[in-house]
Amino acid sequence: MPVQTRADLASLPTYVPGRSVPGAIKLASNEAPAGPLPSVAKAIAEAAADVNRYPDMGAWALVDRLAREFGVTTDEVAVGCGSVALCQQLVQALCEPGDEVVFAWRSFEAYPIVTHIAGATGVRVPLTPSHEHDLDAMLAAITPRTRLVFVCNPNNPTGTSIRREALERFIDAVPADVLVVLDEAYREYVTDAEVPDGMTLRAGRENVAVLRTFSKAYGLAGLRVGYAVAPAHVTTALRQVYVPFSLNAVAQAAAIASLDAAGELLARCAETCEERTRVRDALLDAGFEVPPTQANFVWLPLGERTAEFAEHMLDSKVVVRPFVGEGARVTIGTPEENDVMIAAARTYLT
Numbered sequence: 604m605p606v607q608t609r610a611d612l613a614s615l616p617t618y619v620p621g622r623s624v625p626g627a628i629k630l631a632s633n634e635a636p637a638g639p640l641p642s643v644a645k646a647i648a649e650a651a652a653d654v655n656r657y658p659d660m661g662a663w664a665l666v667d668r669l670a671r672e673f674g675v676t677t678d679e680v681a682v683g684c685g686s687v688a689l690c691q692q693l694v695q696a697l698c699e700p701g702d703e704v705v706f707a708w709r710s711f712e713a714y715p716i717v718t719h720i721a722g723a724t725g726v727r728v729p730l731t732p733s734h735e736h737d738l739d740a741m742l743a744a745i746t747p748r749t750r751l752v753f754v755c756n757p758n759n760p761t762g763t764s765i766r767r768e769a770l771e772r773f774i775d776a777v778p779a780d781v782l783v784v785l786d787e788a789y790r791e792y793v794t795d796a797e798v799p800d801g802m803t804l805r806a807g808r809e810n811v812a813v814l815r816t817f818s819k820a821y822g823l824a825g826l827r828v829g830y831a832v833a834p835a836h837v838t839t840a841l842r843q844v845y846v847p848f849s850l851n852a853v854a855q856a857a858a859i860a861s862l863d864a865a866g867e868l869l870a871r872c873a874e875t876c877e878e879r880t881r882v883r884d885a886l887l888d889a890g891f892e893v894p895p896t897q898a899n900f901v902w903l904p905l906g907e908r909t910a911e912f913a914e915h916m917l918d919s920k921v922v923v924r925p926f927v928g929e930g931a932r933v934t935i936g937t938p939e940e941n942d943v944m945i946a947a948a949r950t951y952l953t
């Protein structure tokens with residue numbers, strides 16, 4: 604008899620990464636378009652010289668730095684191998700088999716996967732017709748078995764965001780023993796002052812965790828660093844389910860160097876936000892439906908035409924991220940890349 608793997612893995616959805624096509628412009632993974640700053644590249648090279656040694660397992664220099672950055676204690680900060688690992692750790696740390704995890708759908712595709720792997724049950728709450736979180740429906744989906752609710756703000760892949768009043772009302776209506784995880788992977792791209800910084804929502808609330816990443820605005824997707832700011836007993840549990848040493852030494856050094864260079868990196872984000880406005884306007888002008896976005900991508904809800912659109916874009920050497928039958932997510936790139944993308948998209952509708 605062959606080695607047996609878990610039978611339930613057959614029904615597990617697979618994470619579909621954005622494709623890399625040689626010679627094509629990749630606007631499929633919400634990456635920052637520019638490579639590392641010289642100061643960050645230097646920190647990476649220096650850390651690389653010591654890779655015969657294990658990394659600091661607690662990543663204390665980075666944890667300490669993040670704690671000071673956000674004015675919290677070090678025991679309220681946990682780091683992980685990308686914030687996707689923290690999503691998985693949160694479910695593992697909070698859920699027993701059969702417990703429930705509520706999230707909007709469509710949202711970040713890792714949520715159902717990490718939920719299933721942990722043996723918990725994912726409860727998907729459809730977005731509204733305007734592609735936004737349906738917070739009332741999410742509240743109604745909470746049961747005594749719910750341990751955790753993911754709220755992706757801004758939402759990947761739709762770019763839509765939740766404003767302060769609605770989010771506060773939601774959090775305050777969630778039972779105190781259910782953790783609200785605010786996944787803010789795109790926080791640095793938010794320009795709407797009404798979209799709250801999740802860190803400010805933690806004050807006076809014991810059931811809120813905020814997830815952030817160095818992969819998007821800080822341009823370190825290839826190094827894998829994310830962090831959580833959460834109540835101390837939650838970060839303790841996160842450390843208990845952490846794969847030892849999974850946040851490597853080069854990544855730790857690069858993350859600290861990136862915080863040192865935050866000014867320059869956030870200036871790059873501001874350029875991306877300007878491009879976002881230009882891109883969205885051009886696509887609206889071309890006749891596409893494009894929900895307002897606060898992230899570094901736009902969502903084109905093309906429904907049944909999504910796969911065909913992605914093929915059309917690929918013919919013009921532009922890789923987008925299709926969610927077949929639903930829509931295509933297109934990352935904001937450099938102005939030149941965006942020009943090529945807009946030109947290609949225009950020819951799809953004409």
Ligand SMILES: *Cc1c(COP(=O)(O)O)cnc(C)c1O
Nearest residue numbers: 685686687711759788816818829
């Ligand atoms: C990209 C992304 C992440 C995680 O990115 P990591 O590279 O794992 O840090 C988490 N949540 C959302 C919504 C994302 O889009």
